Every structure is written in structure tokens, then in C-alpha cells.
Amino acid sequence: MKILFQARGATLQALFLIVLSVAIMVVDHRYRHLEVVRSNISFAISPLRYLVSLPATAGNWVGDWVTSHTELLAENEALKDQSRILSARLQKLEILAEENARLRNLLGSSRKIADDVIVAELLSVDQNPYRQLIEINKGTADGVETGNAVIDDFGVMGQIIHVNPQSATIILISDPEHAIPVQFVRSGTRSVAFGRGSTRQLELRYLPATADIMIGDELVTSGLGGRFPPNYPVATVTSISEDRIRGFVSVLAEPRARLDSSREVLVIKPRQ
Amino acid sequence: MSPLKYLVICSSLLIALILMILPLPDWAQLYRPNWLALVLIYWSMALPKRVGLWFAFFSGIVLDTSMGTLLGQHTLALVVIIFFNLNFYQRIRVLALAQQSIYVFALLLINQVVVAWVEGILGRPTPLLAYFGGPLVGMLIWPWVFVILRDIRRKALLS
Numbered sequence: 001m002k003i004l005f006q007a008r009g010a011t012l013q014a015l016f017l018i019v020l021s022v023a024i025m026v027v028d029h030r031y032r033h034l035e036v037v038r039s040n041i042s043f044a045i046s047p048l049r050y051l052v053s054l055p056a057t058a059g060n061w062v063g064d065w066v067t068s069h070t071e072l073l074a075e076n077e078a079l080k081d082q083s084r085i086l087s088a089r090l091q092k093l094e095i096l097a098e099e100n101a102r103l104r105n106l107l108g109s110s111r112k113i114a115d116d117v118i119v120a121e122l123l124s125v126d127q128n129p130y131r132q133l134i135e136i137n138k139g140t141a142d143g144v145e146t147g148n149a150v151i152d153d154f155g156v157m158g159q160i161i162h163v164n165p166q167s168a169t170i171i172l173i174s175d176p177e178h179a180i181p182v183q184f185v186r187s188g189t190r191s192v193a194f195g196r197g198s199t200r201q202l203e204l205r206y207l208p209a210t211a212d213i214m215i216g217d218e219l220v221t222s223g224l225g226g227r228f229p230p231n232y233p234v235a236t237v238t239s240i241s242e243d244r245i246r247g248f249v250s251v252l253a254e255p256r257a258r259l260d261s262s263r264e265v266l267v268i269k270p271r272q
Numbered sequence: 273m274s275p276l277k278y279l280v281i282c283s284s285l286l287i288a289l290i291l292m293i294l295p296l297p298d299w300a301q302l303y304r305p306n307w308l309a310l311v312l313i314y315w316s317m318a319l320p321k322r323v324g325l326w327f328a329f330f331s332g333i334v335l336d337t338s339m340g341t342l343l344g345q346h347t348l349a350l351v352v353i354i355f356f357n358l359n360f361y362q363r364i365r366v367l368a369l370a371q372q373s374i375y376v377f378a379l380l381l382i383n384q385v386v387v388a389w390v391e392g393i394l395g396r397p398t399p400l401l402a403y404f405g406g407p408l409v410g411m412l413i414w415p416w417v418f419v420i421l422r423d424i425r426r427k428a429l430l431s
Contacts, residue, residue, distance in 0.1 A: 010325070014355035017329050021351060024333075025344035025390065034343050041337040048286070048338070052293055125293050127340040129301040130396050162340075169340055176396055197396075 035162070042164040049125050049135060049167060056124035060263075116269040118142055120150075122262070123167065132158075132175035132195065136265060139166045147227055149268045155233040155256030156180065156221060157265055168267075172259050173234070174199050182234050183222035187212040190222050191251075193235060199259040202235050204251040211249065213240055219253055229268060280428045281323060284311050284421060285331055293338050302401050305410035308335055309350060309383050313376060314421045316354050317361045328354035342390060349386035353379040369415040376414045380407035 028034045067075075120138040127133045138144050140163050148160045150170050158172040173180050174195040182193045182204070189211050193202040207213065217237040223230025235253035242249050288307040296304060308331055315323035332347025339346070356379060357364075364375050384407055388398045 010355070010358055013325050014351060014358075017325050017351045018348060018355075021329070021332070021344040021348035023344075024347065025342050028343035029394070037333075038337050038343060041334055045289070045334060045338055048290055049293070052290055052295070056295065124295045125338075126295045126301060126304075127293070127338075129304075130391055130398055130402070131340065133340045 038162060039164045042162070043166065046164060046166050049123050050137075053124040118144060118267040118269065120144075120168075120265050120267055122265065127169075130197075131177075132172040132197065132199065132259070133161075134158075134170050134172065136168050136170060136267070137166070138267065139164045139168050141165050143269060144168045144267050145269070148270075149221075149228045149232075151232055151266050151268060152257045152262040152264070154258060154262075155235070156228060157257045157259060157262065159227060160267065170265070172199070173202060173255060173257075174259055180228060180234060181222045181224040182219040184213065185218040185220055186214070187217070189213070190224065191219075193219065193253060200254055201238075202253045202255060204253065205248070207249050207251060209242060209244075209247045209249050213237060213249065213251060215240060229270065277428060280424065281315055281319075281327075284315070284424065285327075287311075289331075289335065289338060292335060302399070302405040303409050305406050305413060306380055306383055308346075309353060309380055310376070310410055310414065310417045311421065312350060312354055313357055313379060314418060316357050317365055318422070318425055320358055320361055324358060325351055325354055341387075342394065345387055345390045348390070349383040352386055353383045356382070369418060372418065373411045373414045377407050377411035380410045383407075 024034065028038075118138055120136040120142075123135040123137055125135045127135070136144075136150075144160060144163050146160055146163055150157045150159060156173060158170045158175070158178065160168050161171045162169040171178050172195065173193065174197065176195050176197045178195040179192050180202075181190070183190050189207070191204045191207055193204050196203050204219075215237055219234045219237070221228040221230055221232045221234055233256045235255045237251055238254045239252045240249055241252075285308065288311040291307040292304070312323070312328055312331060315327070328350040329347055332350040333343065335341075335346045335350075336343045360375070364372055367375070381403065384403050388402055391398050
């Protein structure tokens with residue numbers, strides 16, 4: 001008899017926990033209430049994340065350490081050259097930015113040009129293999145907030161979806177659940193680029209067949225939706241396929257950012 | 273049971289968690305065995321009165337947080353397989369390791385199917401290999417997991 005009751009107790013407990021997990025899933029999927037739980041547990045296990053990414057970090061560190069003197073000199077020289085070229089370009093850019101600001105003032109537009117950035121490093125941690133998420137080593141303590149855009153030196157990488165005190169999770173623009181508002185530089189056509197689960201491809205759906213698009217066209221953020229600041233490079237068009245029956249074209253584009261190999265990223269904070 | 277013994281169990285679960293988020297090359301990710309499930313199956317088989325559904329539930333929540341999956345996804349899967357295990361462990365405990373492996377494969381497969389179904393409901397269909405890759409590797413390493421954890425349990429004098 002006792003065994004029977006014990007067994008029934010276990011079954012009831014299991015049923016209760018199953019219902020509870022399903023309820024948690026529904027709440028987590030539809031609402032943001034569980035973000036607190038997630039960020040607290042995440043904070044508690046953050047030492048594990050650092051521990052896991054330690055071998056990769058140590059490898060880089062040893063690599064830096066054993067770089068030979070001549071290589072360093074050569075690299076230094078190359079960087080100096082690059083810095084000279086960049087600062088020359090910057091001078092021109094500053095003049096343009098000033099002019100732009102002046103003209104915008106004349107027009108009464110209030111759009112800001114510069115943004116604040118936070119430099120962050122990736123933690124080498126594997127997450128859900130079906131999604132495109134990465135972890136960085138800066139969190140609320142450094143001023144990172146949910147929704148901040150993230151870029152690398154080539155283009156837009158994604159945006160912050162969860163923040164913890166010492167780390168944050170980025171959803172890449174290539175995640176199947178991510179969409180980013182974009183604009184063609186050449187023609188000015190606006191569209192939305194969807195992730196496809198591959199770091200090399202974005203898809204622009206339902207563009208009219210009459211749209212002015214060519215292979216090699218550059219896509220930049222349009223700034224619509226308010227998440228991503230405007231005019232950051234996003235992707236380059238690689239293929240255009242026409243659906244003659246429905247009169248749409250489907251466009252594939254390759255992200256400019258090195259989604260799978262960048263180690264340092266910039267988190268962009270909107271200016272208050 | 274003394275706190276030290278819980279410490280041993282919890283550390284083995286933590287190590288399993290580390291193995292779950294350890295970076296692997298892309299092609300190998302689908303073959304990653306569910307370490308946390310393996311360790312939980314072992315403990316719930318060896319100490320069914322101590323390590324049961326609640327352990328599965330909390331480990332699942334932590335796993336979901338660290339993998340960035342939907343909160344509750346792995347939790348549900350782990351609770352389900354530990355529930356099965358609590359019903360069957362007496363018959364499985366006495367089997368040879370190779371026979372146990374087949375049983376463990378079945379549990380890991382159920383775990384994987386639950387996780388993949390939730391992905392599917394969210395509109396992210398998973399490749400077929402995702403169902404079998406992990407459980408297959410898990411089945412092959414089960415004898416080692418079993419022997420290592422058994423030795424740890426004996427050293428720590430857990431009964």
C-alpha cells in the first residue's frame with residue numbers, strides 16, 4: 001500500500017513539474033516576466049562561462065606572447081600606416097560631419113550623428129545549436145542595455161537580447177528569428193533583411209519585381225524601428241531570384257560583419 | 273545525507289553543465305551528448321530517493337539559462353526522462369553496462385525529441401541528425417560515465 005502511494009506521489013510530482021515547465025515556457029515565450037530569473041541564474045553561473053572560455057583566451061594570450069620581435073615591428077609599422085591613412089580620412093569626415101550638422105540645423109532636423117560605443121569581447125561559449133546567439137563580456141555594469149545594436153569593424157552584427165551584470169547575449173542578424181530594417185544605398189529602396197540560420201546569408205523577401213536591385217548592391221540600416229542607428233553597413237546583395245508567378249523577387253545578401261570570426265565587437269548606445 | 277555528499281552531486285552536475293557549453297566546432301555540435309542528462313540519469317539510478325524530479329527541474333532551468341534556450345525547454349525534457357527512470361531504475365540497475373546503454377539511448381532520444389518538438393513549435397525545425405547524433409554518442413560513452421561516477425560515489429561513501 002505504502003509503495004503504491006509513494007509511486008502515485010512521484011507521478012503527481014512529475015505531472016506537477018511537467019505542467020510547471022510548460023507554463024514557464026509559455027510565459028517565457030510570450031512575456032518578459034522571467035527575464036529577472038534568467039538574469040539572476042545567468043549571473044550566478046557567469047564564473048562557469050569565464051572558465052569555459054578560458055582556454056580560448058589563454059590560447060590568444062600565449063599567441064600574443066610568442067609573436068616575434070620582427071613580426072611586432074612589421075605589424076606596428078603597418079598599423080602606423082593605417083592610422084595615418086585613417087586620420088587623414090577622419091579629417092575629411094569631420095569637416096563633412098560638421099557641414100552635415102550645420103545643414104541639419106538649418107533644416108531643423110534633430111537627428112544625431114555620433115553614437116556612444118562600448119568595446120566588448122566575445123566569450124567562447126556554445127549555446128543553442130539551432131540559433132545564432134553569442135555571449136559578450138560586458139553587461140549592465142558597463143552600461144549595456146537590452147536592444148542596443150552591436151557592430152564589428154565591418155558592419156552590423158546584431159542586437160542585445162539579454163543582459164546580466166557582467167555579460168550579455170547578442171542575437172546575430174543571421175538568427176532565423178531576427179529581422180533588420182535596411183535600405184539600398186544605390187536606389188534608396190527600403191526593405192527588411194531576415195536571418196536564415198547561416199552566418200553567410202540574409203534574405204530580403206517580397207520585394208516587388210520592379211524594384212531597382214543589382215548584384216553587389218550595398219545594404220545599410222535604415223534606422224526605421226528605432227533599434228539600429230541609421231547608415232551602418234549591413235550586407236551586400238549576392239543573388240536575386242524572381243518569382244514570376246507572384247511578381248516578387250527574393251534577394252539573398254551576404255552580411256558585411258564577420259559574424260563567425262570577430263572577437264571584438266562594439267555595442268552602440270543611443271545618445272540620450 | 274551530509275552537505276558534503278550533496279556537494280559531490282552538485283559538482284558533478286556543474287561539470288556536466290560546463291561540458292554542455294564548452295565550445296565545439298559547428299559540425300560537432302549536433303553530436304554533443306547531453307552530459308547533464310547522463311549525470312542525472314546516473315544519480316537518479318544510484319540514489320533515487322535523493323536525486324529525483326526536483327534535481328532534474330532545477331538543473332533544467334540552469335541549463336536553459338546557460339544555453340539561451342526557452343526557459344523550461346530542457347527542464348521539461350529532463351523531468352520527463354527522470355520520471356521514466358524513477359519508474360524503471362530497479363530493473364535497469366541489475367543489467368550489464370552494454371544493456372544499460374541501450375536503455376540510456378532510449379531516454380536520451382526521448383529527451384532530444386522533447387527539445388526538438390519545442391523548437392519545432394517555435395517555428396524552428398531541427399535537422400533529423402539532431403535527434404540521433406547526441407543520443408548515439410551518449411549511448412557510447414554511458415559505460416565510462418557510469419564507472420567514473422560510481423567510483424566517485426564509492427569514494428565519497430554515498431549509499
